[in-house]
Amino acid sequence: xxxAVPRETKKMLLFASSANRFWSTVLQKGDISQNQVSxxxxxxxxxxxxxxxxxxxxxxVAINIFKNxxxxxxxxxxxxxxxxxxxxxxxxxxxxxxxxxxxxxxxVSVYEAAKRLGMTMQQCQIIIDDVIYKRSxxxxxxxxxxxxxxxxxxxxxxxxxxxxxxxxVANGKRRDLWLQAALRVRYILEVQGGYVIRCKLNAPIIDxxxxxxxxxxxxxxxxxxxxxxxxxxxxxxxxxxxQFHCITGLGRPACCVFDNDEKRQRTMSGxxxxxxxxxxxxxxxxxxxxxxxxxxxxxxxxxxxxxxERLMREFMHSSPQIIDDETRCARLDNFCDxxxxxx
Numbered sequence: 001x002x003x004a005v006p007r008e009t010k011k012m013l014l015f016a017s018s019a020n021r022f023w024s025t026v027l028q029k030g031d032i033s034q035n036q037v038s039x040x041x042x043x044x045x046x047x048x049x050x051x052x053x054x055x056x057x058x059x060x061v062a063i064n065i066f067k068n069x070x071x072x073x074x075x076x077x078x079x080x081x082x083x084x085x086x087x088x089x090x091x092x093x094x095x096x097x098x099x100x101x102x103x104x105x106x107x108v109s110v111y112e113a114a115k116r117l118g119m120t121m122q123q124c125q126i127i128i129d130d131v132i133y134k135r136s137x138x139x140x141x142x143x144x145x146x147x148x149x150x151x152x153x154x155x156x157x158x159x160x161x162x163x164x165x166x167x168x169v170a171n172g173k174r175r176d177l178w179l180q181a182a183l184r185v186r187y188i189l190e191v192q193g194g195y196v197i198r199c200k201l202n203a204p205i206i207d208x209x210x211x212x213x214x215x216x217x218x219x220x221x222x223x224x225x226x227x228x229x230x231x232x233x234x235x236x237x238x239x240x241x242x243q244f245h246c247i248t249g250l251g252r253p254a255c256c257v258f259d260n261d262e263k264r265q266r267t268m269s270g271x272x273x274x275x276x277x278x279x280x281x282x283x284x285x286x287x288x289x290x291x292x293x294x295x296x297x298x299x300x301x302x303x304x305x306x307x308x309e310r311l312m313r314e315f316m317h318s319s320p321q322i323i324d325d326e327t328r329c330a331r332l333d334n335f336c337d338x339x340x341x342x343x
Contacts, residue, residue: 010110010128011103012057012065014117016041016048017127021118022095026073028082040081042068052131059104066100142222142232143194150188150195153223157197157266158185159295160315162257164323164332165246165272166286169206175324178332179204181214182319183290184312185221197221201233201244204320206277214320217244229268242281246272246288257291257335258328266292269339287336 014020018032027036038045042065051057073092076083084092095117102113114124132140144150161183168176181203189198201217219233228247235242248270255264272288275281293315323329 005128005131006056007106007110008059008062008103009051009056010131011099011113012062013048013051013131014110014114014119014124014127015099015103016051017117017119019117019119019123019127022092022099025088025092025095026081026084028084028088040069040072041065042072052134062103066096069096139222139232140194141224142220142230143191143196145194147188147190147195150197153221154185154188154197157221157229157292157295159292160184160312161290161292162319163201164257164289165274166288166332167206167276167284168286176329178323178329179206180319180321180323182316184316199231199233200316202316202320203244204322206322215242217242219244223250229270240281242275244272244274246270248288248290251290254291254339257289257332266295267339269336289332289336289339 015022016034016037018034018037023032023037023040024030026040034048035045038048047055070093072081073084073089073096098116099113102108102116110128111121111124114121119127144153163181163183165179165181166176167179181201183202184200186198186200189196197220199219199221201219202214203217204214205212216236217233218236219231222230222232224230227250229250231244231246231248233244235244248268251266251268253264254267255262268290270288271285273283273285276284294311323332
């Protein structure tokens, strides 16, 4: 879900920010609190946080705020706001009048309004980004706007996949191999009014540890282009940070890569980007291939399999493996070549 903050709200949030030079002029202090700003604007202490959390501001409200500010400039409440000298008063009025014009003029950009308030472009961007990312994660456009939209994508891609990535490793000499991972497109999750599709990835360890043969990743499936799927994953293990990203086509039915199953399964190819499993975590990129093994629309038997937790755990645990024999590697290479050429 893309977070759209109206221009009027952005401008007023800039004005209400302590970075606005207006406040250091009228309050005559270095540390300026949000409550002090609210008091001078004549709004409740809950109003500015409400704007940051999704509330909007219309012109009638804004004009009343400008009137309140002028009243406090001309008739400061004794003991609450400091009296201003002529120079400070005139400076404050000039800033206020100029900003009110900028606020009411739709052709004036947010950055132009920020400049009027003595803010740099970076200060302006930080203030606006703080609002946007309080409402959503760092990638707000990965959201689906409606549950129906999310369900349509989940219906097409929900289930369990085998995922293969081509990799070169140095073991005496460089050689090609394929890493076979298990991927599950798990469920739709509602987050702050939008919807995301959660995924799980188990990727094999090239040099397995005694008690662990794969690493676990959590991530999302994103479809925002008519012909591309974005897969985004973050490694769970905290001692060696990693992300795995790949971009594939929408896919089409194809014969199974290794199994003698005559049923054609949704298959996708593309490219991936991640870090390697060497001590330097070298940047790695190459071909990626996905093929669904159990899906929501693959028949009653497979639908029951998808709901079978035992089978799901077995698949996610047993699928991650290293494919390094020449015959199977060649089969994957040939399959990718033919699949890509036919796309």
